Amino acid sequence: MNFLTPLFLLGGLAIAGPILYHLVRRTTRERTRFSSLMFLRPSPPRLSKRKRLEHLLLLLLRCAALALLALGFARPFLKQAPIVDPTAAQPKRIVVLVDTSASMRRDGVWDAARDRVTEVLRRAGPADQVAVYPFNQRATALVSFEDWNRTAPGDRVAFATGRVAALAPTWASTHVGNALVTAAEALGENEDGKAAPGPRQVVLVSDLQAGSRLDALQAYEWPKGIEIVVEPVKARSVNNAGLQLVAEGPDSTRAVDAPVRVRVTNAAEAKREQFKIGWTRAAAAGVPGTTDWVSPPLDAYVPPGQSRVFLVPVPRGVSGLEQISLRGDEDDFDNTVHFIPPAQQRATLLWLGTDVAEDMRQPLFFLRRAFVETPRVAVQVIASAPSAPVLPAEVQAATVIFVADAVSPETAAALRETAVAGKTLVATLKSTSAGATLGALLGRDAVALTEARPSNYAMLAEIDFQHPLFAAFSDPRYSDFTKIHFWKYRKFDATAVPGARVVARFDTGDPALVEVPIGKGRLYILTSGWQPEDSQLAVSSKFVPLLWSLLEQSGGVASFATQFVVGDAVTLPLGSGATAVRTAAGASVALDAKALEFAGTTQPGVYELTGGVKPQRFAVNLDANESRTTPLSNDELEQLGVPVARLKTEAVVPTDNKTLLQGVEAENRQKLWRWFIAATLAVLLAESALAGWTARRPALRTEEVPS
Structure with a gap:
C-alpha cells in the first residue's frame, strides 16, 4: 500500500495519549458503607501496582481509532498499471x-x-x-x-x-x-x-x-x-503600419491631376507614430527594394491603433508615376501601393445622313448631345453626307455606323463588309425610300417599306429585356416605356429576313427594333426615328441609356478597371486583341485567344496587356486586411x-512527476480513505459503548451489595 500524503502518518503518534491515560491511576470511585470514621486517623490509600494497565479492550479501540484516522488522512492507494487511453493506440x-x-x-x-x-x-x-x-x-x-x-x-x-x-x-x-x-x-x-x-x-x-x-x-x-x-x-517587432489606396467609385469623375487618396493604418501595439508618404520610383540600379522620392514627401502622424486618410498631390511635369510609398515602418511588406489612373476611353460614331448638326428637328442634333464627355469617356460623332465617298479610315475608326438616308450600292456593300468583320450598323429608317439601302446592307434585294401612321400614336408593348440593349431597364422601376409615343414608323416584314430577331414591337404588333447578325457584326433596324417628327424617344429619359447600351454592346466603351487586389481575376476588355500580359516581375504570360480573364495576379505591381490595339496597364495591390496584424484570439x-x-496539463508536467500523477489518478479512482474513515467511526461507536458499560459496572455492583 502507498500513501499520497504520508506525512499524515505522523498523526499515528497520538496513540501514546490513550496509553498514558490508562497508565495514570485515578482515585477509585467505589464507595463502601462504614460506621463513623471520627476515631480513625486519615491516611491516603496505598497503590501496590502503579503501572498496571486496566481495560485493555477499551485501550485497543481508542488506539485503533487514532491509527485508522491517520491512515485515512494519508490517502492510501494500491499501485495499479496506468489506464491506457483507448484512442492513443489508434493512429492519428x-x-x-x-x-x-x-x-x-x-x-x-x-x-x-x-x-x-x-x-x-x-x-x-x-x-x-x-x-x-x-x-x-x-x-x-x-x-x-x-x-x-x-x-x-x-x-x-x-x-x-x-x-x-x-x-x-x-x-x-x-x-x-x-x-x-x-x-x-x-x-x-x-x-x-x-x-x-x-x-x-x-x-x-x-x-x-x-x-x-x-x-x-x-x-x-x-x-x-x-x-x-x-x-x-x-x-519580432510589434510595430507595423500599412498603406492602402482609397478606392474610388465606378461612377466617379476624377480629374487627371487630382490628388490620390491613401489610408495609413497603425497597429494598436505599435511604438511609432511618425511616417512619411510620397511618390517614389524603384531604383534602376543599386540595392533591390530601395526607392527614391519623386517629390518632397508628406509628414504623416498616425497614433497607434488608428487610421487616417491623406491626399497625395500629383507632381506636375513628372511622367511614369506608378507607386506611393510609406517610410518609417519596420515591416515594409505593406508600405507600397501602385496606382494607375483610369485612362479616358475614346469612341467614334459615324453618321451617314443629310442632317444638319444644329437643326433641333433632326436626329443628329440629339445624337451629338447624348454623349457628354467625361474624364472616363469621350465620344466623337463624325457626320458624312450619303452622296460623299466614305473614307476607309473613318469606317475603320468608327465603333458604330448610323445609316440615316439612302446611300449608293457601293457604299452599302462596303458597309456590309465592315459588319461582316465585326462592326455594328444601325439603320434608322427615315422614309420608305431607304428600302434599297436596307436590302443592300442585308445582302438581298430591296426591302419593301410602307409608311404607318397610327390614328393616335403607337407605344412599345413587347420588349425583350433579356437583350443586352434593354438589360439596363429590366428592373420594374425602369421598364415602363408606355409614356413614349410614336407618331409614325416604317413597316416591313421581319419574318422574311433570315436570322432576324425582333427586340421590341409596337402595340400594333409591328416590329420597332430588329437585330440581324451579319458575319461577326450585327445590324440594328429602327423602324422609327427619335426626332420629334417621328416620336418622343429623344426627349425621354430612356434615350441616353439606350444609346450607351448600344455603344457598350458594340465594344466601343469597355469598362476596364485599373485597380485590383492580389489574387483577383482581371476581366479582359472586349476587342482589346491582347495576346500577352507583362507581369509585375517583368515576365510575359501568353493569353489564349479565347481567354476572357487573366488570373495571374500573384504579386503587387503594375501589369500591362500587350499585343492588342493599344497597351493597357493596371495595378495590383496587397489586400488591405493584411495590414491588420493584431493577433486574433481563440475565443x-x-x-x-x-x-x-x-492545452492539457500533461503537456507541461515534467517527466519526474509522472509517478505522482499516476498516484493521484489511482487514489482518485480507488478512494480508500472513505473506508478508513468509516472504520474509524465504527471503532469510535464500539469504544463509546464499551466505555459506558465499564463506567456503569461498579454502580451495578454496589447496588447488589446488601445493606
Whole structure:
C-alpha cells in the first residue's frame, strides 16, 4: 500500500495519549458503607501496582481509532498499471495548415512557422498519417495522405520537411475559414471512401492576424471527432503600419491631376507614430527594394491603433508615376501601393445622313448631345453626307455606323463588309425610300417599306429585356416605356429576313427594333426615328441609356478597371486583341485567344496587356486586411463553432512527476480513505459503548451489595 500524503502518518503518534491515560491511576470511585470514621486517623490509600494497565479492550479501540484516522488522512492507494487511453493506440490523422499569406513576410514570422511545422512533423508517431496544406486565399495539398503513406516510415519526416523548406510566403490574403473547411473535408474520409477512424486533428500554424477572413465558418457544421490545435507564431517587432489606396467609385469623375487618396493604418501595439508618404520610383540600379522620392514627401502622424486618410498631390511635369510609398515602418511588406489612373476611353460614331448638326428637328442634333464627355469617356460623332465617298479610315475608326438616308450600292456593300468583320450598323429608317439601302446592307434585294401612321400614336408593348440593349431597364422601376409615343414608323416584314430577331414591337404588333447578325457584326433596324417628327424617344429619359447600351454592346466603351487586389481575376476588355500580359516581375504570360480573364495576379505591381490595339496597364495591390496584424484570439474561433483544443496539463508536467500523477489518478479512482474513515467511526461507536458499560459496572455492583 502507498500513501499520497504520508506525512499524515505522523498523526499515528497520538496513540501514546490513550496509553498514558490508562497508565495514570485515578482515585477509585467505589464507595463502601462504614460506621463513623471520627476515631480513625486519615491516611491516603496505598497503590501496590502503579503501572498496571486496566481495560485493555477499551485501550485497543481508542488506539485503533487514532491509527485508522491517520491512515485515512494519508490517502492510501494500491499501485495499479496506468489506464491506457483507448484512442492513443489508434493512429492519428493530422492535417498541418501552414499560413503563406503576405502577413507572414514580417520579420521572424516565417522562420518561426517553418520551425513549428517541423516540430509537429517530428512528433508524429510511426502509425500516424500526416498531410501538409499551405494556404492563403485557398488551401492546396503540399504533402497529401497518399504521399505520406507511399513514403517509407523512416523517411516521411525528412520528405515532408524538405517540401516545407521549399515554401515561401506569397502576397495573397489570409482566408483561415477556407483553409479550416478544406482541412476538415480532407480528414473526413479515407482513401476507400469510408469515414476515417481514430483521432483527427488539424494543426493551424499561422500568425492568425485580425485581418484573417473567417466568413466560410459562418454556416459550416463541423464533423464530430475533429479538434483544432492552434500554433500561433509572432513577429519580432510589434510595430507595423500599412498603406492602402482609397478606392474610388465606378461612377466617379476624377480629374487627371487630382490628388490620390491613401489610408495609413497603425497597429494598436505599435511604438511609432511618425511616417512619411510620397511618390517614389524603384531604383534602376543599386540595392533591390530601395526607392527614391519623386517629390518632397508628406509628414504623416498616425497614433497607434488608428487610421487616417491623406491626399497625395500629383507632381506636375513628372511622367511614369506608378507607386506611393510609406517610410518609417519596420515591416515594409505593406508600405507600397501602385496606382494607375483610369485612362479616358475614346469612341467614334459615324453618321451617314443629310442632317444638319444644329437643326433641333433632326436626329443628329440629339445624337451629338447624348454623349457628354467625361474624364472616363469621350465620344466623337463624325457626320458624312450619303452622296460623299466614305473614307476607309473613318469606317475603320468608327465603333458604330448610323445609316440615316439612302446611300449608293457601293457604299452599302462596303458597309456590309465592315459588319461582316465585326462592326455594328444601325439603320434608322427615315422614309420608305431607304428600302434599297436596307436590302443592300442585308445582302438581298430591296426591302419593301410602307409608311404607318397610327390614328393616335403607337407605344412599345413587347420588349425583350433579356437583350443586352434593354438589360439596363429590366428592373420594374425602369421598364415602363408606355409614356413614349410614336407618331409614325416604317413597316416591313421581319419574318422574311433570315436570322432576324425582333427586340421590341409596337402595340400594333409591328416590329420597332430588329437585330440581324451579319458575319461577326450585327445590324440594328429602327423602324422609327427619335426626332420629334417621328416620336418622343429623344426627349425621354430612356434615350441616353439606350444609346450607351448600344455603344457598350458594340465594344466601343469597355469598362476596364485599373485597380485590383492580389489574387483577383482581371476581366479582359472586349476587342482589346491582347495576346500577352507583362507581369509585375517583368515576365510575359501568353493569353489564349479565347481567354476572357487573366488570373495571374500573384504579386503587387503594375501589369500591362500587350499585343492588342493599344497597351493597357493596371495595378495590383496587397489586400488591405493584411495590414491588420493584431493577433486574433481563440475565443473568436470558438464563437464560430471551431472546436479549438485547450492545452492539457500533461503537456507541461515534467517527466519526474509522472509517478505522482499516476498516484493521484489511482487514489482518485480507488478512494480508500472513505473506508478508513468509516472504520474509524465504527471503532469510535464500539469504544463509546464499551466505555459506558465499564463506567456503569461498579454502580451495578454496589447496588447488589446488601445493606
